[in-house]
Amino acid sequence: MIIDARGRRCPLPILDLARHIRDIEVGATLTVEADDPAARPDIAAWCRMRGHEFVAAQSASDGTPAYVVRRLH
Amino acid sequence: MGGSGAFLDAASGVPLHPVARQALLAALDDGWADPSRLYGAARRARQLLDAAREAVAAALGARADEIDFAANGTAALHAAVLGTLAGARRTPTVVHSAVEHSAVLHALEGTPAVPIGVDALGRVDATTFEAALLAPGVAAGALQAGNHEVGTRQPVAGLDSPVPLIVDLTETLGHAEIPPNWSVAAADARMWGGPSVGVLAVRTGVRWRSPAPPDDRGRVPGVPDLPAVVAAAASLRAVLDERPAVEARQRDLIDRIRASVRGIPDVEVLGDPTDRLPHIVTFSCLYVDGEAVLTALDRRGFAVSSGSSCTSDTLEPSHVLVAMGALTSGNVRVSLTRDTTAAEVDEFLAVLPGVIADVRAELGATGL
Numbered sequence: 001m002i003i004d005a006r007g008r009r010c011p012l013p014i015l016d017l018a019r020h021i022r023d024i025e026v027g028a029t030l031t032v033e034a035d036d037p038a039a040r041p042d043i044a045a046w047c048r049m050r051g052h053e054f055v056a057a058q059s060a061s062d063g064t065p066a067y068v069v070r071r072l073h
Numbered sequence: 074m075g076g077s078g079a080f081l082d083a084a085s086g087v088p089l090h091p092v093a094r095q096a097l098l099a100a101l102d103d104g105w106a107d108p109s110r111l112y113g114a115a116r117r118a119r120q121l122l123d124a125a126r127e128a129v130a131a132a133l134g135a136r137a138d139e140i141d142f143a144a145n146g147t148a149a150l151h152a153a154v155l156g157t158l159a160g161a162r163r164t165p166t167v168v169h170s171a172v173e174h175s176a177v178l179h180a181l182e183g184t185p186a187v188p189i190g191v192d193a194l195g196r197v198d199a200t201t202f203e204a205a206l207l208a209p210g211v212a213a214g215a216l217q218a219g220n221h222e223v224g225t226r227q228p229v230a231g232l233d234s235p236v237p238l239i240v241d242l243t244e245t246l247g248h249a250e251i252p253p254n255w256s257v258a259a260a261d262a263r264m265w266g267g268p269s270v271g272v273l274a275v276r277t278g279v280r281w282r283s284p285a286p287p288d289d290r291g292r293v294p295g296v297p298d299l300p301a302v303v304a305a306a307a308s309l310r311a312v313l314d315e316r317p318a319v320e321a322r323q324r325d326l327i328d329r330i331r332a333s334v335r336g337i338p339d340v341e342v343l344g345d346p347t348d349r350l351p352h353i354v355t356f357s358c359l360y361v362d363g364e365a366v367l368t369a370l371d372r373r374g375f376a377v378s379s380g381s382s383c384t385s386d387t388l389e390p391s392h393v394l395v396a397m398g399a400l401t402s403g404n405v406r407v408s409l410t411r412d413t414t415a416a417e418v419d420e421f422l423a424v425l426p427g428v429i430a431d432v433r434a435e436l437g438a439t440g441l
Binding site: 010046 | 339341357359360361362363381388389390394400401402436437438441
């Protein structure tokens with residue numbers, strides 16, 4: 001699953017993530033594509049606070065940062 | 074004063090201390106002349122400048138001739154860094170913490186620099202920092218005494234540095250112990266109740282060269298704003314006299330805020346709970362827009378600040394929070410003045426949970 005959070009400013013990308021984490025199976029991953037500079041630290045912090053895994057920071061095909069999160073519970 | 078809010082952004086600068094106001098008014102009449110000239114009014118100005126230097130030197134554990142005054146704290150930080158770079162023999166590498174004040178980081182732009190990361194409390198590891206200072210080509214280290222955003226104190230006092238140590242005291246002087254082992258230091262009178270005056274301190278024997286064109290008056294070019302300097306020094310002396318009582322009260326109030334805020338759902342209190350500046354605490358709230366919280370608190374009369382990206386001019390989150398791996402959204406820094414009362418803090422704590430809940434409800438974040 002890919003969440004397009006382009007143009008969404010903090011704290012909206014993590015709200016998008018929180019709304020969709022239960023749409024995937026435990027153990028599966030989803031990707032948040034977000035250009036907000038706060039998205040990286042905040043998605044990592046959200047994973048820590050909610051007990052999920054921050055897997056990687058990548059780039060979408062258009063160069064937008066993309067953050068991969070694994071649902072752990 | 075119940076129900077009227079409070080000024081809780083002391084770490085951005087506080088109102089003039091009464092002693093500063095008094096000294097400023099007196100020095101406007103007494104200290105207008107150029108202290109380097111040879112007539113009566115100039116000699117009087119010279120005496121005032123020398124006395125101010127001595128007062129500030131005493132607070133820093135320095136000699137009077139090691140102290141100069143800059144236009145403001147940022148200018149003092151710039152002069153501390155740039156003068157140390159100018160005094161270095163070759164292209165210098167500077168080791169610094171990742172959580173230094175942006176004025177330090179900006180002054181280091183274009184210079185080879187080795188940032189040292191911090192732990193979740195915002196503190197560098199002293200052993201790691203020392204090891205980095207030993208690397209070949211390193212000309213200086215830059216480490217703040219206390220962090221301006223989260224209050225965590227850095228292990229400056231224990232550092233054994235083979236190279237000059239630039240120590241940012243801007244949030245520390247007037248509030249907490251000064252580590253004795255600085256080589257070059259900068260402070261900011263607005264943080265203790267003085268007017269806008271920066272302090273530049275350079276230890277005798279440290280290779281520091283003015284980054285400005287030559288000027289025969291000293292390390293900082295031009296005639297200082299002497300009435301402001303006199304007021305800064307007088308208020309520093311007063312603040313240090315008051316400090317034991319003020320510090321104890323502030324520590325209790327910050328402890329009270331930390332404990333109370335920890336009870337709000339999905340809020341992280343940041344920084345070291347004990348080894349910290351006495352007057353600063355910062356917390357971040359999940360699913361909260363920092364600007365919305367500031368606006369809502371301002372509406373209720375509370376002045377606080379934030380490291381959230383939405384509250385900064387650049388729309389970048391605070392580099393301090395990022396370095397700590399902390400949540401940057403919904404960030405609130407509370408910093409107390411010398412006369413912040415328990416009643417004001419309690420009123421703030423009574424208002425805060427509702428403000429956070431309102432912002433979350435507006436964002437549709439309830440129950441996430």
